[in-house]
Amino acid sequence: MTGTDDYLKHLLNNLRTLREKAGLSPEEIEDRLILGPGWITRFEEGETTPNIDMLLAILHETGSTLSDLLVDLPDYPGTAGIERFIFAEQVGTDIRIHFRYAKFDATYTLENATADEFEAIIKTLRDGLAQLAVVEEELSEAIKADSVSRAFLKAVETWPDANPSDLWWFIIYRAYCDPFNHPAQFARLDFTQSWKRTSGWALEKILVQHYGPFLAKHGVKLFIADGATKQAIVKELDVEDRLEADKIDVVLRGGVDERFFGVVHVKASFAERRTDDVPMSVALMRAGYTSPLWTMDCKSTPAKLPRNRGELGTPQGLRSAKT
Numbered sequence: 001m002t003g004t005d006d007y008l009k010h011l012l013n014n015l016r017t018l019r020e021k022a023g024l025s026p027e028e029i030e031d032r033l034i035l036g037p038g039w040i041t042r043f044e045e046g047e048t049t050p051n052i053d054m055l056l057a058i059l060h061e062t063g064s065t066l067s068d069l070l071v072d073l074p075d076y077p078g079t080a081g082i083e084r085f086i087f088a089e090q091v092g093t094d095i096r097i098h099f100r101y102a103k104f105d106a107t108y109t110l111e112n113a114t115a116d117e118f119e120a121i122i123k124t125l126r127d128g129l130a131q132l133a134v135v136e137e138e139l140s141e142a143i144k145a146d147s148v149s150r151a152f153l154k155a156v157e158t159w160p161d162a163n164p165s166d167l168w169w170f171i172i173y174r175a176y177c178d179p180f181n182h183p184a185q186f187a188r189l190d191f192t193q194s195w196k197r198t199s200g201w202a203l204e205k206i207l208v209q210h211y212g213p214f215l216a217k218h219g220v221k222l223f224i225a226d227g228a229t230k231q232a233i234v235k236e237l238d239v240e241d242r243l244e245a246d247k248i249d250v251v252l253r254g255g256v257d258e259r260f261f262g263v264v265h266v267k268a269s270f271a272e273r274r275t276d277d278v279p280m281s282v283a284l285m286r287a288g289y290t291s292p293l294w295t296m297d298c299k300s301t302p303a304k305l306p307r308n309r310g311e312l313g314t315p316q317g318l319r320s321a322k323t
Helices: 005-022 024-032 039-044 053-063 117-132 139-158 164-175 191-216 225-234 270-276 276-286
Strands: 086-089 096-099 104-109 220-223 250-254 259-267 291-295
Touching: 005 039, 005 053, 005 164, 024 039, 024 053, 039 053, 053 191, 086 117, 086 164, 096 117, 096 164, 104 164, 117 164, 117 270, 139 164, 139 191, 191 250, 191 259, 225 250, 259 270
Parallel strands: 259 291
Antiparallel strands: 086 096, 096 104, 220 250, 250 259
């Protein structure tokens, strides 16, 4: 248990004591505040930390004040234990990463890593997203994608022996969804929805930045085309009408004349593959072009110790119909 956990335990025990002194049951407080069953007990047992508005409302119903709540509390341990969506603790030569996953307080162990390295990755993401506070709205999506790609590439460089898909799913995604890593003006946003768009664009950047220099030495050029360029590519190709400009993720060109020879379909998971890309892939390949898929293939079931098995699963296990 961290110092912060101990402090909160005392604080919430005080909340229970004040309710009991007022002669009120948890159900009575829930009825007055129009809360579903179990919330007050959950607060008092520390399973969920009430926000300040809820805390003040409970105190008001018990006829208590903040001063009453703070009686006999231990010294606060400082900032090291502030609860975040994701944080890491050093365990020998590894770090144990804690994050919220559905109803679970989940953990993922990253071997041969330090808490300082983890913090550097999070700060890379945070510093990139900080630009959103001062830029025009039309630039926001590009900044978010760039911030995610920078943080992920730094993570891969820092921990080259780790599974990149794990780094993406258990660290970068969770850190992006932590509202404290974004400017305060976006505090009410649901970042899980924002991630769906941002992650796709970030993966395109990662593909080009990570593999581009190597492939360029072999005469292959990767690049992300703008809307007008995509439209021009579609117009020039002798391909059946299943080719849609907005389905072109990363363009492949090669040779001395940098001739177009295919499209890389970039997807965070296979979920989008079947409906979004297969018709285009079939059309491109029938016309003699290449059409590879590049994906993180992240998928896990909520648990205390989740395992990122992807949608392909194991050779002996069940596989998703989407594959």
